[in-house]
Amino acid sequence: xxxxxRIAGATLSLFALWVIWESRQLPLGTFRVPGPAFMPAxxxxxxxxxxxxxxxxxxxAERFRSLRWNELPHATAILIVCVFSALALERVGYRLTVxxxxxxxVKVVEKRGWLITAIFAVALAFxxxxxxxxxxxxxxxxxxxxx
Numbered sequence: 774x775x776x777x778x779r780i781a782g783a784t785l786s787l788f789a790l791w792v793i794w795e796s797r798q799l800p801l802g803t804f805r806v807p808g809p810a811f812m813p814a815x816x817x818x819x820x821x822x823x824x825x826x827x828x829x830x831x832x833x834a835e836r837f838r839s840l841r842w843n844e845l846p847h848a849t850a851i852l853i854v855c856v857f858s859a860l861a862l863e864r865v866g867y868r869l870t871v872x873x874x875x876x877x878x879v880k881v882v883e884k885r886g887w888l889i890t891a892i893f894a895v896a897l898a899f900x901x902x903x904x905x906x907x908x909x910x911x912x913x914x915x916x917x918x919x920x
Contacts, residue, residue, distance in 0.1 A: 777840055778831025785824030792817035850882045866916020867906075871898040 792813055802808025854874050861870045875894035879885050885893075905911040 775837045776831050776834040777837055778834035779828045780837055782824045782826070782828025782831055786821055786828065789817040789821035789824055793821070847882060850878070854878060863914050864916065866918065867913040868898045868902050869916060869918075871901065 796810040796814045796817065799810035800808035801810045801814060854877060858870055858874055861873070865873075872894050875897055876890055879893055880887065880890040902913060906913045
């Protein structure tokens, strides 16, 4: 009975267990004074709970063999963008990384026009930077050009 939901729930549960296992190396802290492992462990616990629920109730979902891989190109593009973001964020800076990621996703993956792509990428890259860096005072990488 390998259904899509059971495989997804089991995968999420295994990932959550791995995060909990890795979080044990950091101090958990308390509810009032949380340590660096507090949020990852809390979120992984929630993910584990929901993963188990999905796997337990997924008996009526479609069989895994009936799954069509039509969205594989989109998933691959998103995975590539995630790897690029992780590698480029410190080197290029937040604004340029987000701008390049959005241009790629909107123009190449979603095949939208250049005007909408440019407006969306500039507004989100610079708007989110202003919100987090200026208003909320979250330190974000500026990159070598200060951008």
